Amino acid sequence: VTLGDLLRAGREALAAAGVASPGLDAALLLCRAAGVSREVLMGYPERRAGAGVEGDYRSFLRRRASREPVSRILGRREFWGLEFVLDRHTLDPRPDTETLVAAALDWLRGRGPARIVDLGTGTGCILLALLAERPDDTGLGIDVSAAALDVAQGNARRLGLDARAAFAAGDWTAGLADATADLLVANPPYIPRADIAGLEPEVALYDPAGALDGGVDGLAAYRAIAAGLPRVLAPGGAAFLEIGPDQAEPVAALLRAAGAAELRTVADLAGRVRCVVGLF
Ligand SMILES: C[S@@+](CC[C@H](N)C(=O)[O-])C[C@H]1O[C@@H](n2cnc3c(N)ncnc32)[C@H](O)[C@@H]1O
Numbered sequence: 674v675t676l677g678d679l680l681r682a683g684r685e686a687l688a689a690a691g692v693a694s695p696g697l698d699a700a701l702l703l704c705r706a707a708g709v710s711r712e713v714l715m716g717y718p719e720r721r722a723g724a725g726v727e728g729d730y731r732s733f734l735r736r737r738a739s740r741e742p743v744s745r746i747l748g749r750r751e752f753w754g755l756e757f758v759l760d761r762h763t764l765d766p767r768p769d770t771e772t773l774v775a776a777a778l779d780w781l782r783g784r785g786p787a788r789i790v791d792l793g794t795g796t797g798c799i800l801l802a803l804l805a806e807r808p809d810d811t812g813l814g815i816d817v818s819a820a821a822l823d824v825a826q827g828n829a830r831r832l833g834l835d836a837r838a839a840f841a842a843g844d845w846t847a848g849l850a851d852a853t854a855d856l857l858v859a860n861p862p863y864i865p866r867a868d869i870a871g872l873e874p875e876v877a878l879y880d881p882a883g884a885l886d887g888g889v890d891g892l893a894a895y896r897a898i899a900a901g902l903p904r905v906l907a908p909g910g911a912a913f914l915e916i917g918p919d920q921a922e923p924v925a926a927l928l929r930a931a932g933a934a935e936l937r938t939v940a941d942l943a944g945r946v947r948c949v950v951g952l953f
Contacts, residue, residue, distance in 0.1 A: 674727060677718030679703055683734050690738035698743050699734070705747055706730035740874035753802035757828050762820035764884040766798040770860050770915060772947040774802045776939040777858055777913045780950070786810055790854035790905065792845055792898060793817075793861050795884060797825030797838065800858070804834045813853075815843040818883060845894070846901025855907050860915040861894030863887040892923055899927035903953065912951045913939075921946040 683699030692698055704714055706729040707722055722730075736746050744750040744765050750757050752766040753774055759765055777799075781787055786809040791800035794814030804812050816822050822840045829835040841848065864885045869877055876885070887893055895914065902912055912933075916924050925936050933951030941947045 674722050675718060676703065676707060676709070676714055676720050676722055679722055679727060679730055680714065680718065683730065686734050687737055690740075692737060692740070698737055701743050702733040702737060702746065703730055706733060741879055742875045745879055750796075752796075752798045753805070755798075755802060755805060755832055757796045757798050757801075758824060758831070759796050760820075760824055761879070762818055762881055763795045763824050764860075764880050766796055769941065769947055770799060771802075772939060772941045773858060773860065773913055773915045774799060776948055776950065777803060777856060778806055780911055780913070781807060781810070781856065784855075787855040788812070788853065788907070789856045789858065790815065790849065792857065792859035793884075793894070794825050794840065795821050795860075797828045797840070799860060800838060801825075801829055801832055801834050803856075803858070804837050805832065811837045812839070813849075814838065814840045815845070815849070816840070817842065817844055818881070821881075845897045846905045849901075849905045851904055852907045853905050855910050857902065857906060857910065857912040858914075859894075859898055859912075861887070861898060863891050863894065863915075863917040863920060865889065865891040887917070891917060891920065892927070895920075895924050895927050899924075899931040902928070902951070903932045906953045908953075910953050912953070914949050914951075915947060916949055918945070921949055924949045925951075 680699055680703055684696045687695035687699055707726045733746050750759055750766050789803055789812040791814045794800055794816050797814050800812045800814045814825050819842055825840050829838040862885050864887050866886055869885055921938050928951035933953055935952040937950040938946045939948035
């Protein structure tokens with residue numbers, strides 16, 4: 674059987690399962706199973722698949738047809754041009770979150786060495802993307818999940834950032850020292866609990882519940898984080914919080930009540946507000 678035959682069969686199987694991008698996903702899974710690049714797959718479809726390739730590929734296709742995301746099957750996701758390992762204990766980093774990273778880098782530009790705290794660090798993607806761009810900064814990633822922290826620590830090591838990134842278990846700001854962060858970033862769980870079951874299966878079935886569940890109204894984590902901010906931010910510090918749809922006003926109100934001197938919002942290229950910023 675040739676790579677081209679396998680690709681065609683995979684595309685059809687995934688399309689029949691209702692997967693949104695069946696051709697691309699089949700190609701990514703086949704590249705992994707066959708150990709070839711996309712260029713080889715597209716350029717030499719007549720190449721014969723080696724022993725074992727078809728079995729691995731079929732098993733990947735079955736998982737994808739059950740709506741497991743390609744990134745989880747491959748165990749890897751690219752974020753901010755860097756490769757992150759993920760597993761069932763971590764959120765799959767989203768391209769949306771790069772909006773927060775870009776905005777935080779804008780704020781950091783021209784400042785001296787900063788201490789960055791990332792609450793709910795997951796794979797560590799936000800903190801590690803910032804540290805990769807800011808060679809003099811140091812960072813601390815906090816998560817309530819010890820298993821997620823292991824993943825983040827491994828990512829820091831692979832990216833060569835572990836000398837400047839520390840990770841610790843904690844409940845939002847509770848375990849942090851006073852005035853310990855110049856910049857605080859967070860992408861907390863923000864889905865209203867009752868909405869989780871109605872999300873795409875790729876999210877509802879495969880992202881950890883603790884990374885999605887924002888309590889009854891989706892705002893529980895923001896309430897806890899805002900309450901702790903004034904204590905852990907250094908004077909002149911800033912908090913960048915990713916938000917879900919329709920959360921800009923309530924999250925801005927929480928930051929205002931926490932004593933933010935100035936509030937800003939950051940929109941993505943489609944004009945959706947993805948991030949609320951409080952300057953303290
Ligand atoms: C939406 S995920 C974000 C992960 C990562 N920062 C990203 O953007 O891909 C939220 C994270 O918050 C963590 N979390 C949930 N409750 C927490 C709490 N009380 N204290 C600290 N972290 C918490 C979850 O384990 C999860 O890793």
